[in-house]
Amino acid sequence: MSSPTPRRPRADERDLSSERGTRRSGRPGPRVTVGEGAVKPRPREAGPGEVRIVGGQWKRSKLPVPYSPGLRPTPDRVRETLFNWLGQDLSGWRVLDAFAGSGALGFEAASRGAAQTTLLERDGTLAAALRGHHKRLDKAGTVSMTVENADALSWMKRAAPGSFDLIFLDPPFADDLFAAALRAAAPLLAEQGVIYLESPASPAAVELPPDLGLSLWREGRAGAVHYRLLRRGG
Numbered sequence: 202m203s204s205p206t207p208r209r210p211r212a213d214e215r216d217l218s219s220e221r222g223t224r225r226s227g228r229p230g231p232r233v234t235v236g237e238g239a240v241k242p243r244p245r246e247a248g249p250g251e252v253r254i255v256g257g258q259w260k261r262s263k264l265p266v267p268y269s270p271g272l273r274p275t276p277d278r279v280r281e282t283l284f285n286w287l288g289q290d291l292s293g294w295r296v297l298d299a300f301a302g303s304g305a306l307g308f309e310a311a312s313r314g315a316a317q318t319t320l321l322e323r324d325g326t327l328a329a330a331l332r333g334h335h336k337r338l339d340k341a342g343t344v345s346m347t348v349e350n351a352d353a354l355s356w357m358k359r360a361a362p363g364s365f366d367l368i369f370l371d372p373p374f375a376d377d378l379f380a381a382a383l384r385a386a387a388p389l390l391a392e393q394g395v396i397y398l399e400s401p402a403s404p405a406a407v408e409l410p411p412d413l414g415l416s417l418w419r420e421g422r423a424g425a426v427h428y429r430l431l432r433r434g435g
Contacts, residue, residue, distance in 0.1 A: 250274075251264060252274045253277060255281050256281075256289060256313055257314065258312050258313075262338060264334050265330070266330070269324055274302060274305045275305050275426075275428075279426065279428055282428075286430055287430075289313055291313045292315075293366075295315070295365045296315045296317065296366065296368075297367070297386075298310070298319070298321065299321050299353040299368060299370055299371075299386065300321065300353050300372045300382075301321055301327070302371070304320060304331045307331075307369065308334065310367065316345065317345045317346075318344075318345065318347070319347045319348075319349065321353045321356050323350065323352050325350055353385075354378065354385050357386055361389075363390065364389055365391065366390075366394050368386045368389060368390065369396075369397045370396060370399070371399040383398065383409070383415075387414065387415060391433075392433060395431065395432050396432075397430055398428070398430075399428045400427050401425060402425050416432055417431060
């Protein structure tokens with residue numbers, strides 16, 4: 202007895218797996234509208250990352266970074282250059298990381314012996330992560346570090362003049378806070394104190410206001426990032 206000739210499927214019976222966003226291999230397919238009630242693929246979500254401390258007692262330690270829109274940790278090679286300029290030993294320095302984010306800059310300073318490091322972060326999730334990193338790394342409780350869940354500009358306007366030797370300013374690029382951050386930070390510098398400023402690498406990204414008593418000491422560029430050291434007292 203001969204086998205029946207297979208019936209050719211009608212158009213409405215054909216395999217719609219590729220149209221529903223999934224190839225037969227199980228991998229996501231192209232987004233296609235297939236009518237009311239279709240399930241659309243979820244957008245790809247950015248997961249947590251990490252930064253690595255490049256020097257000092259915590260060298261090679263990793264800091265997990267929760268996902269946060271606009272967060273842009275300072276790259277390893279920029280931090281290496283920065284601390285070659287500043288010197289590897291920051292013993293006795295009072296340091297402020299005003300827009301802490303991942304904590305990369307503040308933890309580098311603490312790792313290299315800073316006497317006191319203050320980190321400011323307005324995002325509560327990031328601030329909690331920074332406190333957790335400090336507790337994990339400083340098991341002996343010998344590193345003086347404070348994490349404040351605070352707006353950097355408001356906090357700096359209330360802080361005592363001349364209370365820091367080094368201030369890191371790496372505000373979110375999209376917020377355009379560079380000039381305001383410089384004005385808030387400059388009075389907090391001790392004599393011969395230093396500000397690190399990170400900004401977009403464009404010719405007119407940030408102009409240095411002449412009335413702040415700051416002068417350019419060093420500067421560099423890495424990709425889309427321009428970084429400078431500004432010193433009080435020339």
